[in-house]
Amino acid sequence: MSTEILVNIGPQETRVALVEGGAAQEIHVQRASRHGLTGNIYKGTVQRVLPGMQAAFVEIGLARTAFLHVADMVPLTPNGEIQPSITQLLHEGQQVLVQVLKDPLGTKGARLTTLLSIPSRYLVLLPHEKHVGVSARIEDETERERLKSILDELRQRMVPQYGLIARTAAEGADAKALEDDVAFLLRLWKAISDKAAVAKPGTLVHGDLPLSMRILRDLLGTDVERVRIDNAEECRRVKQFAQLFVPQAAPLIELYEGPAPIFDLYGVEDDIDRALKRRVELKSGGHLVIDQTEAMTTIDVNTGAYTGHRTLEETVLKTNLEAAQAIARQLRLRNLGGIIIIDFIDMKSEDHRAQVLRTLERALAADHARTQVYPFSPLGLVEMTRKRTRESLGHILCEPCPTCAGSGMIKTVETVCHEIMREIQRASRQFEAKGFLVLAAANVIQRLVEEQSLGLADLEAALNRPIRLQAESAYGQETFDVVPL
Template sequence: MSEEILINVTPQETRVAVVENGVLQEVYIERARSRGIVGNIYKGKVVRILPGMQAAFVDIGHDRTAFLHASDIRPVSGVENAGPVPPINELLQDGQEVIVQVLKDPIGTKGARLTMQITLPARYLVYLPYSRHIGISQKIGDEATRERLRALVKSALPEGAEEGGYILRTLAETAAEEEIETDIRYLRRVWVACQERIRSAPVLSLIHEDLPLALRAMRDLVRGNVEKIRIDSREVYTKAIDFGIEFIPEIAERIEHYPGERPIFDLYSVEDEIQKALDRKVMLKSGGYLILDQTEAMTTIDVNTGAYVGKRNLEETLFKTNLEAAQTIARQLRLRNLGGMIIIDFIDMAEAEHKRQVLRALERALARDRTKVYLTEMSPLGLVELTRKRTRESLEHVLCQPCPVCEGRGMLKTPQTVCYEIFREILREARQYGADGYLVLASQAVIDLLFDEEAGSMVKLQEFIGKPIQLKVEPLYTQEQYDVVLM
């Protein structure tokens, strides 16, 4: 499976598209005004301890205080402790200065999630400055390979190095000894610079900032099957080449500057695919479709057969639609970056073997996801629950905001509903105030209905209250807005 990475750079934002076999799979967006802060290290200050939640709020110099759980506090000794976590008020005090790293960006109304267990990522390794542990990615399953890599790291450590542990990333499986050594030198240089900042910087300072998106994409997304990295900015291309030569020399020759007049995201219809990823409805090639709804608590995905009727029987139709849906759902989770709890409502199938095959197909499709996904068995009702680790905002939350008209409900009251609300409001006003008449201000659709289908009701209401009612269109009003003005 061949991959290309397209990087579109403007002064306002950087966008990265991961394309597999000509099909968009993932999109990353970083805006200059709202750069993500995951991976950043701060010198913060504890502002409030919550013993009941085993957590503390920490000021890191941002608008919202961040959240630090007791389980994410580094033991004083710097050695991992398998025992129970002590009470939070034994670990921290109000006003205490702490060195913390951001685990999760602020999402919605929630502040950033923090840890004191600092990690610094490189191409093949993650450095753990407060640990002596050497770990291996779980995706490297072969025991002989795991032992070889562990020995490789130990032999590559500089003489007299006593502090610091490492986790070998999945990419390290094919790394040469000199590449591991290069990563170790780079990570130790970064940590030395961090220590200097920790000593000299005032509280609420940024100690270390993660790489910008374009370089981060090269570090984290480029694997052996990536054929090209195309960048449409000459300046960022130059930085990428320098970064590649220093830290990832094997990919430097795959980095290209894209000078074409046609926008880079028009290749492989990336712009169109991003627009489609904002729709609730996703069409399947068979004629079926998915409906995706994001809520505060979870994301729900409903699978429907639509126009697909199959060739032989109903069970075959349902099975084929669910199989296609499983592939599409895995892609949509990556493309839309949906995280947290996700409920999939597959079409109910009678045969247990069909259910098993659909679930296995979903598992295989999710195996390509870089983000950790936990999947449950299919319930008797045909529901599949899964959780996908959430570290940043979904594509919809990055590009969109709740509709100011429906306030995120996705529905509006009908003009008829609003008419009846107006009638009740007029009756309420008539009982309370002795006005000479009433002026109704409302949207065009509501006023049209009052003049047309509800004209008889208007006449009866005027007779009942004994006062005239005038109607006026207010062009700026939404369908749900209205005012009843006393005359």
């Protein structure tokens, strides 16, 4: 299956699409006004220590204080020793070098760690640990042993005081390439250390690479055929970077000069638009309904217009199998993380359930984010998790509706009319007014004049005061004012 990376450079925005088999699988967005923070290193100041939570709030210069837990300060020990208390490690006012583990999400601040990790193309340098590891995504035992042996030798010879981890991209890399990576990481860590020594608290010490260059480190695999960039200057910079740090990728990078916008290729723009909607149509006629909340994401599978040609069980199985593949793609495309609950159409057959689970797990195998799928629950639900390290596509590109505040619902016109009646009664007790003026949306005023006219007349008679109505074009359906006259 062919794989391409498309890079769209705008005046204040960079977008990257990973396209596999002619369909977008991942979308990455970086805006000048809203850079992702994961991987950034800051010099912070401890604002508050919380012994009961074994955590601390750290000021690093962001809108919200960040969160640091004791588990992200002390390396795990093989013998499971008890971790020290947070009060033994931190005190208020202390300056500390921290790295962002997770971007701020919703109302939550960034998640931090003091166990810094500095990534390069093949390796990750661990300045505060001394072990050697190999990515779990490298499954071949012979290759794992080869890499571990090379890293053991390089660590003892070049960085005995630090630790090293081989990234997935290190699979097949020779010893010279790995040695060059270690030398680069040492230079980078020295530069970070020197800058941290003189940096003021609350400042950025080291930021991750720009998105257009980071993709060469994070997305580029052996199956990527080409990287197309639609900006000549950025293409030149990315090629220079690749020649220095990812030489095997340099020949794959090319300037896109086609007449159509680069994201119109393979319908990437259409995929983005569809990824922002709740409903996802399936080719069979069924559909998914995806709802993202702060606590979890729920996915409902429906047969829709698909009725099948044989039995109900066959129809349900076919729809669920197609849905499993579509769900795996949507999770990557929308970058949905955390807890995910999937409500497949009910299946009585255990064999059918097993087929659906296997299909979902196979489809998730290509996902770069770590996932864990659990068996069907007694209620027929599939629970799974997907590692969340950055905001979802919806949170980056959208904001809550100003009318419904993100709930997806607004009060009916009739409900608002009754609220207006109650507000008039409340105002009559509070103010010595000669009458009342009601300002509301045009459709609400129309309802009061037509269907609620008798109730309004009864209220005027009971209060012995006139009530005037005035439509306001700027008012939303739920907005109204009762003004004493």
